[in-house]
Amino acid sequence: MVELDNLILRPFKKDDYLDVFDYLHKPEVHCFESMKLETVRDAKKELKRRVKSSEINFAIVLKSENKVIGEISATDHELQERNTLGLAWMLNPKYQGHGYMFEAALGFIDYLFKETNLHRLYAYTEDYNKVSQHLLEKLGMRNEGLFKDFVSFIDDENGNPIYENTYQYAVLRDEWLEKHK
Numbered sequence: 001m002v003e004l005d006n007l008i009l010r011p012f013k014k015d016d017y018l019d020v021f022d023y024l025h026k027p028e029v030h031c032f033e034s035m036k037l038e039t040v041r042d043a044k045k046e047l048k049r050r051v052k053s054s055e056i057n058f059a060i061v062l063k064s065e066n067k068v069i070g071e072i073s074a075t076d077h078e079l080q081e082r083n084t085l086g087l088a089w090m091l092n093p094k095y096q097g098h099g100y101m102f103e104a105a106l107g108f109i110d111y112l113f114k115e116t117n118l119h120r121l122y123a124y125t126e127d128y129n130k131v132s133q134h135l136l137e138k139l140g141m142r143n144e145g146l147f148k149d150f151v152s153f154i155d156d157e158n159g160n161p162i163y164e165n166t167y168q169y170a171v172l173r174d175e176w177l178e179k180h181k
């Protein structure tokens with residue numbers, strides 16, 4: 001658990017399903033389409049899975065309302081390199097624009113580098129996701145390049161994949177600890 005000024009980051013609990021359904025019923029960006037929860041029943045099932053999972057996926061709790069307003073995670077699903085994790089985040093649209101994800105991410109990344117053996121943290125974000133790019137840069141993550149037509153999350157009306165351009169950002173343990181002693 002990580003306690004911050006306005007937020008608490010903690011593992012998910014089974015009872016969080018309604019809060020999670022609230023923001024995952026209609027994911028705002030294509031990259032979370034596969035996480036979409038069609039029904040409250042699906043949300044209950046997903047939360048049961050999350051409680052058992054060993055992945056680092058923290059609920060972001062707004063202290064003033066004791067409500068889960070989003071999530072932030074670090075996973076090794078794609079690369080499987082040693083001590084390397086990929087960062088992902090999402091916030092309920094009703095709570096965006098208050099600086100909450102910056103606060104959450106700063107606390108989360110600090111936790112990862114100081115409390116685990118993480119060596120490299122990377123993040124992918126599509127070229128149109130200007131808010132995420134701004135946040136990643138504000139957090140001190142380096143832009144490592146643009147991959148053209150890197151992923152396809154959805155199809156067009158004829159069933160053909162729509163490819164998207166993806167930026168990769170990263171920060172190394174030494175780089176982070178130099179700035180956040």
Ligand SMILES: CC(C)(COP(=O)(O)OP(=O)(O)OC[C@H]1O[C@@H](n2cnc3c(N)ncnc32)[C@H](O)[C@@H]1OP(=O)(O)O)[C@@H](O)C(=O)NCCC(=O)NCCS
Pocket residue numbers: 028029031088089090091092095096097098099100101102103124125126129130131132134135138
């Ligand atoms: C990305 C997301 C998590 C940001 O959460 P948030 O709590 O609203 O973010 P914050 O309020 O901490 O910071 C937003 C920053 O983006 C800036 N911003 C807003 N719109 C912007 C734009 N169009 N271009 C550039 N910067 C922008 C804000 O000014 C703010 O920066 P500042 O604090 O330096 O002024 C949230 O928008 C979200 O959940 N989006 C949908 C899911 C998503 O895109 N996930 C990432 C997939 S790669």
